[in-house]
Amino acid sequence: MKSSQRDFTQGPIARGMIAFSMPFLLSNVLQALYGAVDMWVVGRFSASTPELCAPILSGVNIGSQITHLVAMMVSGLTVSGTVLVGQYIGAKKQKDASETVGTMFTMLGIAGAALTVLMILLADPLLRLLNTPADAYEHAKTYLIICVAGTLFIFGYNAISSIQRGLGDSVRPLIFVGVACIVNVFLDLWLVKGLGMGAAGAAWATVIAQAVSLILAAFYLSRNKFIFDFKLKSFKIHKDKMNLMIRLGIPSSVQSIIVNISFLVMTAVVNGMGSLGYDAAKASGAVGVVGKFNSFAILPAVAMSSSVSAFAAQNIGAGKHDRAKKSLYVGTVIALGISAVLFSLVQIAPEAIVSIFNEDPQVCAYGVEYIKTFSFDFLFVAILFCCNGLIMGAGHTKFTLLTGSLSSLLLRIPVAVLFGKALGWGLSGVGLACPAASLISLCLGIWFVATGRWERDQTGIHAEA
Numbered sequence: 001m002k003s004s005q006r007d008f009t010q011g012p013i014a015r016g017m018i019a020f021s022m023p024f025l026l027s028n029v030l031q032a033l034y035g036a037v038d039m040w041v042v043g044r045f046s047a048s049t050p051e052l053c054a055p056i057l058s059g060v061n062i063g064s065q066i067t068h069l070v071a072m073m074v075s076g077l078t079v080s081g082t083v084l085v086g087q088y089i090g091a092k093k094q095k096d097a098s099e100t101v102g103t104m105f106t107m108l109g110i111a112g113a114a115l116t117v118l119m120i121l122l123a124d125p126l127l128r129l130l131n132t133p134a135d136a137y138e139h140a141k142t143y144l145i146i147c148v149a150g151t152l153f154i155f156g157y158n159a160i161s162s163i164q165r166g167l168g169d170s171v172r173p174l175i176f177v178g179v180a181c182i183v184n185v186f187l188d189l190w191l192v193k194g195l196g197m198g199a200a201g202a203a204w205a206t207v208i209a210q211a212v213s214l215i216l217a218a219f220y221l222s223r224n225k226f227i228f229d230f231k232l233k234s235f236k237i238h239k240d241k242m243n244l245m246i247r248l249g250i251p252s253s254v255q256s257i258i259v260n261i262s263f264l265v266m267t268a269v270v271n272g273m274g275s276l277g278y279d280a281a282k283a284s285g286a287v288g289v290v291g292k293f294n295s296f297a298i299l300p301a302v303a304m305s306s307s308v309s310a311f312a313a314q315n316i317g318a319g320k321h322d323r324a325k326k327s328l329y330v331g332t333v334i335a336l337g338i339s340a341v342l343f344s345l346v347q348i349a350p351e352a353i354v355s356i357f358n359e360d361p362q363v364c365a366y367g368v369e370y371i372k373t374f375s376f377d378f379l380f381v382a383i384l385f386c387c388n389g390l391i392m393g394a395g396h397t398k399f400t401l402l403t404g405s406l407s408s409l410l411l412r413i414p415v416a417v418l419f420g421k422a423l424g425w426g427l428s429g430v431g432l433a434c435p436a437a438s439l440i441s442l443c444l445g446i447w448f449v450a451t452g453r454w455e456r457d458q459t460g461i462h463a464e465a
Contacts (some may be wrong), residue, residue: 001388008314009090013323014330015305025303027161029173029296030181033059034290036357037181037188038202043357044288045193054360057280059139059199061288062132062271064284065264066145068249071154077104078162079154080249082306082397084241085163085362090317094227096241101228108159109295119148130264131271135196137215139199148198150207156214160221163228172221180213182418253464262408262437266416266430271341279356279362283427286366289357290374297346297378298385300338304331305385312393320366321455325389331386339382345357346375366427373431380438387445396453404440412437 043057081104088097123144132140157180163175202226222230269285274280293295309329331422346353354367388400412433419429448454 003213009312009318009320009323013311013326014238017304017311017327018334021303021307021331022311023171025236025299027177028299028302030177036296037185038206039289039357041188041192042199042202043285045189045455054279054285054363055135055281055442056135056198057285057288057357057363058133058136059141060143060202060282061291062130062136062140062267063143063147063199063203063269064288064292065260066119066126066130066144067154069257069260069264070115070151070280071150071158072260073115073253074108074155076247077111077245077253078158079252079392079397080245080247081159083248083393084163086310086313087317087395088181090314096235098227098243098403100239100245102234102236103245104159104163104237105156105228106235106237106288107242107245108155109152109235112155116148116151119151120145130268131280133271133284136281136284138336143199143203146203147207150210153207153210153214154230157210157217160214160217162163172217172260174313176217178218180209183212184209223283234240245370248395248397251397254281255401255404257399258405258408259412262412262433265413266420266433269416269430270427273421273426276424278366278426280362282360286354286363287370287427287430289354289363289367291369292357293353293371294374294377297339297342297375300342301335301378301382301385304335304382306390307331308386308389312390316394324393325449328386328390330381331389335382335386336379339378343378344377345432346371346378353412370427370431373428374434376432376435377438380435380442384442384445385439387442387449391445391454392446394456396448396454396456399448399453403444406444407437407441421450 008020031331038060039057042060043053045053078200081100084100088094088100123141127137127140127144157176160176164173175346187205187208188202190324191197191205197204218230221228228234267284267287270283271280273283292462308327308331312324315321315327348370350371353372354364391399415436416430416433419425419432420427421429423429425432
């Protein structure tokens with residue numbers, strides 16, 4: 001077996017999942033540091049006082065949410081790539097796995113170029129649609145334009161990481177993202193604090209760090225027994241692989257888009273809370289701060305979800321469904337245990353968490369109000385993500401599209417609008433929207449797993465007799 005692969009179809013499940021998930025968790029912690037360092041440096045050093053930093057902080061928050069939406073537009077391709085590579089590896093079909101990788105890279109390159117142009121043209125309409133505060137508008141636009149210009153780098157890195165997960169390798173992505181994180185921190189401090197570039201400096205730091213990570217990853221992997229050789233002739237679309245990726249990937253992308261749009265609607269609701277007596281820019285900045293902390297808090301659930309998905313994909317490809325289901329139980333116990341600790345910390349000391357990013361008393365007060373209700377989501381997503389890991393590893397992306405879309409459209413958005421503005425609960429009401437949406441998705445996911453519907457074949461990939 002190639003050195004970048006790990007066989008999940010045999011051996012102790014708990015030990016294998018922990019060995020896979022720990023490097024992946026650390027990798028995601030480092031990747032989350034990109035955004036957190038941006039917010040911390042901007043919130044602390046982009047202006048002479050915390051009050052003057054707040055509009056820039058708001059701009060970075062809004063701009064980063066839109067760029068994240070861009071990434072989610074093609075996330076289905078990376079999700080389907082993980083599933084297909086994992087199942088092909090489990091079925092011992094190396095050539096098919098390699099062709100899947102080449103097809104994914106080529107499709108992402110085309111999509112990345114098109115989305116870069118589109119998002120630059122739509123920057124102003126999108127920022128106006130989100131009720132971007134006037135004093136944060138130019139900061140948000142600057143951050144957005146620079147980040148979408150680096151879309152190809154972001155897509156490329158995410159593609160390599162997803163492929164490695166399908167192969168069962170979580171160590172190399174940790175190394176690549178570690179290098180990127182070091183570059184990002186150095187550039188943030190130099191460009192924002194040293195050169196006073198504000199939101200533009202934070203954006204350039206992120207883009208350059210992603211580019212460095214992608215280039216180093218491609219160079220290293222091409223010379224170390226990777227499943228794909230990165231030669232120009234290998235970047236081509238194989239129709240059968242493309243059709244499978246589209247069939248599995250489009251539901252995942254649509255789900256991600258809908259979920260992220262629901263979060264953008266929540267941002268728009270917060271941006272329009274001036275009528276309730278809030279300072280819109282500071283409220284937006286506070287929500288952004290909580291969002292960055294949340295990007296760390298959900299990482300144990302994300303890591304275990306990816307571990308469950310990787311285990312499920314390989315074992316389903318090998319015809320071992322019972323082993324795939326056992327990975328769900330192991331992952332859920334680990335994820336829920338860690339998430340419960342984080343939830344408790346937030347409830348005990350919310351002020352200490354929020355003040356890390358910005359010391360403006362009003363921003364801190366808004367952040368505390370929001371995080372105390374929002375943090376209930378930590379408990380629900382720990383179980384939900386692991387359920388989705390099994391379901392998506394089995395290729396049932398249409399089901400996750402259904403549950404994610406319904407919970408976003410029927411709960412997250414209405415709860416944010418109703419409790420946040422209509423009933424006047426403010427940021428506490430908006431914070432309830434996320435746990436409410438996750439709870440309904442979780443109930444549907446448990447039902448899908450319990451009834452055995454996840455075992456129905458979606459890809460036609462089987463080990464040869």
